[in-house]
Amino acid sequence: MPLSHPSLLAINQTERRVTTDRDQGGGTILTALLSLALISLVSVWLSGPVSLIINRQRATSTADATSLALMWWGQAVATQLAKMNSAELVDLAIEKFSDGTTVTVTVAVAGVAADSMASDRPHP
16 A cells, blocks of 8 residues: 555544644643642732731821720720730830820831820810
């Protein structure tokens, strides 16, 4: 039989098609693995700035709540509130005036500090 016989051409084309399908499957798996690796690297790269933003917000919220607690209920409650929010009460100041009181606190959450002030004095 000559090499150009129709049955031999059909077999050769079928074998090529099967080989081509296998190559495409391997490329898909490689693409998926590379995509997963890229997504993982981007996630790790973004986790640093994102955690800094979260800690800054936690510190700000804790400082606000702590200054109000100091204003209304005193130092013991303010200190307890800071600890409940995983914060360290770094500094506090209480200023008493004839027309009211002003308190200022500084708290630190995971190395990020924030200040807040509360007052019961009337605004001018």
